Amino acid sequence: MGALVQVEGTGRIGATDSLGRFLIDSIKPGSYRLIVDHPMLDTLGITLVSAPMAFDVNSVTRTQIAVPSAEYLTALFCPAARRTLGPGALVGRVREPGTDEPAVGARVSIVWYDADIPGLPANLRIKKSPRVRETVVAADGTYKLCGLPTTYEGKLQAQRKDGGVTAEVPVSQSEGVLALRSMSVAALPKIASTDSGAAPVVRKGTARVFGRVLNASGGPVAGARVGLMGVSAATITRANGDFVLDSLPSGTQAIVVRQLGYKPTEQTIELSARAPARVTVKLGIFVPELSPVEVISARDQGLQKVGFSDRKRSSAGGYFLDPDQxxxxxxxxxxxxxxxxxxxxxxxMGNQAQLVSTRSAAGGGCVTVWVDGAEWKQLDAGDVDSFVRPGEISAIEVYAGTNVPPQFSTIGQSCAAVVAWTKLRVESRRR
Structure with a gap:
């Protein structure tokens, strides 16, 4: 269903129905090939063309066009040596969001963990290493990740040579050997140089997203915080649930919506400077989803993945609060x-809590808060208390201004850093 069948060299086109049938009429007599265009085939970089067939006056020509099976395509894309690691494959295209040109040379990776062994007691922890597969986008814009299991939940990401990167896109496969997922990745925003010695200025993106946040019943959620993962852009929904975020980086990104009483929700979006994106996000009531043993397993894996465990182990000049603390x-x-x-x-200050560093000379130094690796943009003073519950936090790192790791530093400032990792990021099963 959804395929277009074209008679080559003519303007005659037909679309397939739910049973794969199509009808094309008013074809001039002659010999023609049929060309099949389908989103799946296009994603795979496949052009399906029939053998030449004759069309006569006042006659009906019947034909069948076979679409390759998932097993055949996986064997075609993946060398036998890679298939010994796993029978599955994840295939797609990576493009430039502004031009749709192939993002040639971008590196695509998927990270996942093997499923937990059923029946384990809650006090038994099994440390599992992440499974990783990587590849590079080819000249035609396609990538092929081979050696995957047939069932997994993971995170997919593309990164350009200049540092431009997509969000970590949730991907899952519950059956079958072939999955499809395309993305777009933009260049890293350039830093404008200055002659005055002032702090460099990072050029902002020009993409925009319009959206609405709804509850499970379809009603608007007012006052929810909407932020783009990886950057400090954020806003608050209006009374009708609407929001707008602008000056955003283009490409495959992810927004996170938070509101007290609801489960924090992450949603992948495609952003481009050519046209604003539009999205609707539905929030569910917060309820625990994982069993105790699953929480422990996912938590340990997640803290390792975001670097918390390694930084704590090496001290890194910081103070660390783990999940138990x-x-x-x-x-x-x-x-x-x-x-x-x-x-x-x-x-x-009034009803708002202010965080102050006591390690500065005057004892009143600035503090920058980071949530899930992105700087928390304060829409109101101390608003982190309004949108992030203690029960959502999995771990915290605190650094004085002189010991802040580069990834948690603010250009031109020497603020202390409070780095919080939420359960949404750390304990997600899609890792």
């Missing part, structure tokens, strides 16, 4: 988790 604090607000952390003072 956070649980013991029984905090009511996010800022409560930081009240006894060395180098951080929590002070109140």
């Amino acid at each position: 956070i649980e013991k604090r029984r905090a009511q607000l996010f800022s409560d988790l930081l009240r006894t952390v060395p180098g951080i003072r929590v002070s109140m």
Whole structure:
């Protein structure tokens, strides 16, 4: 269904129905080939063309065009040596969002973990290493990741040579050997040089997204925070649930929506400077989804993946709160988790908590908050307490201004850094 069948050299086209049937009439007599155009075949870089066939006056020509099976295509794309690692394959295209040209040379990777062994007691932890497959986008814009299992939940990402990168896109396969997923990746925004010695300015993107946030019943969710993962762009939904985010990087990105009482929700979107994206996000009531043993397994794997475990192991000049320590604090607000952390003072300004670094010379240094690797843009002072519950936090890292790792530094500033990792990011089964 959904394939277009064209009589080569003519303007005659027909579309297939749910049974794969098509009808093309008013064909001039002669010998023609049929060309099949289908989104799946296009994604795979395949052009399906029939052998020449004769069309006579006042006659009906019947034909069948066979589409290659998933097993055949996987064997075609993947060398036998790769298929020994796993029978599955993930195939797609990676393009430039502004021009649709192939993103040749971009590196595509998928990360997943093997499924947990059923029946394990909750107190038994089994450390599992991430499974990784990588490849490079070919000249025609296609990529082929081979050696995958037939059942998995993972994260897919594409990165250009200049550093431009997509969001981590959730991908899953429950049956079959072939899955499809295409993406777009833009160049890394350039940093404008300055002659005055001032801090360099990062050029913003020009993409925009219009959206609406709804509850499970279809009603609008007002006052929800909507942010783009990996950058500090954020906004609040209006009374009708609508929101707008602009000056965004192009390509395959992900937004995260948070509101107290609802499950934080991540959704992948395609952004381009050519036209604004439009998206509707539905929030569900927050309820635990994983069993205790699944939570422990996913948590340990997730903290390893985001680098928390390695930085804690090496000290890295920081102070670390792991999941068990956070649980013991029984905090009511996010800022409560930081009240006894060395180098951080929590002070109140009205009803809002302010975080201050005590390690600066005057004892009133700035603090930058990072959530899931992105700088938290404060829409109101201390608003992290309004949108992130302590129960959503899996781990926290705190660094003084002189010891902040580069990925958590702010250009032109020497602020202390509070780095929080949420359960949405760390304990997701799609890793």
